Amino acid sequence: MTPRVLISDQLSDAAVAIFKERGVEVDFRPGIDKDELAAIIGDYDGLAIRSATKVTAKLLENATRLKVVGRAGIGVDNVDIPAATARGVIVMNTPFGNSITTAEHAIAMMFALAREIPAADASTQAGKWEKNRFMGVEITGKTLGIIGCGNIGSIVADRAVGLKMRVVAFDPFLSPERALDIGVEKVELDELLARADFITLHTPMTAQTKNILSAENLARTKKGVRIVNCARGGLVDEAALREALLSGHVAGAAFDVFSVEPAKENPLFGLPNVVCTPHLGAATNEAQENVALQVAEQMSDYLVRGAISNAINFPSITAEEAPRLKPFIALAERLGSFAGQLTESGIKEVRITYEGAVSGLKIKALTAAAIAGLLRPLLQDVNVVSAPIVAKERGIAIEETTREAEGDFESLVTLTVVTERQERSVSGTVFHDGKPRIVAIKGIKVDxxxxxxxxxxxxxxxxxxxxxxxxxxGDAGVNIATFALGRDAQGGSAIALVEVDGEAPAAVIDRIQGIAGVKQVKPLRF
Structure with missing residues (x-):
């Protein structure tokens, strides 16, 4: 049967042509009503969308034929990914199609801020000639601090180097070798805050990065700093930034994203030294065309050839391999997540050893899942397909080893993460119940x-x-579900891995840290 795709948001004619060239029947219905969409979605194998269409659990209940949802763009907030996964629907995005456009917007905002272009334009068009009022600063020779030097951040760095700026970057995943390649100096956050004349943010919004420019960190910045945010709302404490702008400590700010969008009001609005745009980072004809073409190619390749690219919720495996691989994919992702949540410095190397029966499976899919789990705590948009590429871009070496000989377990996966400060290993297996388990941490046996x-x-x-x-x-009202213990020797180093009902409050974590003999305590989410 010829696969059918419905395009429910605006995509270019070229994207429609790609579907047809690849042998996919396509219906173009941009702006279709949600009730009508629900009525006809059962006739389609693929759904191509932008941000307008909401792919809800209710819609998916009617999508009896649907195999893939393709989002032309990065964000998939309008797709119920757990519901899609439960129904076996692949969710794809196009994570790199907007990179150049977003980087260019950040550079444009930096220039607008440095030379007060929006205010000068408004003044001049109002019939004034306030030449002495708008005294800007040069970009050349200034220090640009980049928080988050991944795909977009590295493009910004390249443009800034071309503008003869000095570039420093804070990114725990940026290797010294990669920093050297792109011409930036890798520094810790405190040093960046102290040195930067301009700060630009290019990191996803995670628990670790929320309000990374807090009131305390803004106070640590160089007096007269200018701040650009074209990444995600919520990376900067907007109320604290307003106070810093009013006091003159921060000379100016340029924001394309806000903590609440659409931003009808915001603490930054109305200040003379602030430039604001309505989330225009990806708003160029070229970027919109790129993501449309990419999603058409990816969906066609999957529906016609079974190839999966940039999937959010599934690795690159065939339908025949899925039942055997699925529990080990879950194990690999969680071992990676465990290590990633404990990693606080730059990752240099990742070594993964597959022993026993698991060594005969498609380990590339398992490694991709492990790396995605490892990187996701700080890089939220990483998925099992893009993770190896992201790791390579950041100079992280990945080594895979297989051993057919069995030890204590039928299958054993060991993940070792080498950072700039330490080396940490965690091992796991899958028992016959199909549930992944941790069996060793740093060589200490645990179950x-x-x-x-x-x-x-x-x-x-x-x-x-x-x-x-x-x-x-118990005193804090935190209920223990399971309690696993291990030690290397009597009186030596010990570990405890405890499952609790609900999230442990930060105050409780602080109190645990204060118990005599405790070296480290970390809340984990899986």
Missing amino acids: AEFGPSMIYVTNEDKPGFIGRFASLL
Whole structure:
């Protein structure tokens, strides 16, 4: 049967042509009513969208033939990914199609800020000639601090180097070698704040990056700094930035994104030294054309040839391989997530060893899942397809080893992460119940299932710790679901991996850190 695709948002004629050239029947219905969409979606194998169409669980209930949803762009907030996954629907996006456009907008905003172009334009067109009022600053020779030097950040760095700026970057995943290649100096955040004349943000919004420019960090910036945000709303404490702008500590700000959008009002609005645009980072004809063509190519390749590219919710595997690989994909992703949530410095190398029966499976898909899990805590948009590319761009070496000989387990996967400061290993397996488990951490044997909310503690193996730890959680009203322990030797180093009901409050984590003998405590989410 010829695959059928429905395009429910505006895509270019060239995208429609690609579907037809690849042997896919296509119906072009941009702006279709949601009730009509629900009535006809059962007739289609693919749905191509932008941001207007909402792919809800209710819509997916009617999508009995649907195999793939393709989002022309990066964000997939309008797609219920868990519901799509449960129904076996692949969700694809086009993560790199907007990169150049967004980087160029950041550079344009920096120039507009440096030379006060919007205010000068408004003044001049109002019949004034306030030449002495608009005294700008040069870009040449200034220091640009880039927070997040991934795909977009590295393009900004390249343009800034061409403008004869000095570029420093804070990015835990940026290797020294990659920094050298793109002409930037890798620094810690405090040093960037102290040195930068301009700061531009190019990091996703995660728990670690929310309000990364907080009131405290804004106070650490160089007096007269100018701040550009074309990445995500919420990376900057907007109320604190307003105060810093009013006090003169921050000379100016240029924002394309806001904590609440559409931004009808905002603490930054109305200030003379602020430039604002309505989320225009991807708004060029070229970017819109690029993502439309990419999504058409990806969806056609999947529907006609079975190839999967830039999938959010599934790795590049065939339908025949899926049942055997699925539990090990979950294991690899969670082992990566475990290591990623504990990693706070730049990753240099990742080594993954597959022992026993798992060594005969398609380990590339498993490695992609592990790397996606590892990078996702700081790079939220990473998926199992893009993860190896992102790792390569950041200079992270990935080594895979297979061993057919069996040890204590039928299959064993060991993930070792080498950072600038330390080396950490975690091992796991899948038992016959199909559930992934951790069986060793840093060489210490332990047996624990992954829970939605967990607490990881390393401590000295001394009497009384378990009682104090459990009592503290009990007193705080935090219920323990499972409690796994391990140690390397009597009186040596010990670990505890505890599943709790609900998320442990930050105050409780701080109190655990204060228990005598505790070396590290970290809340984990899976």
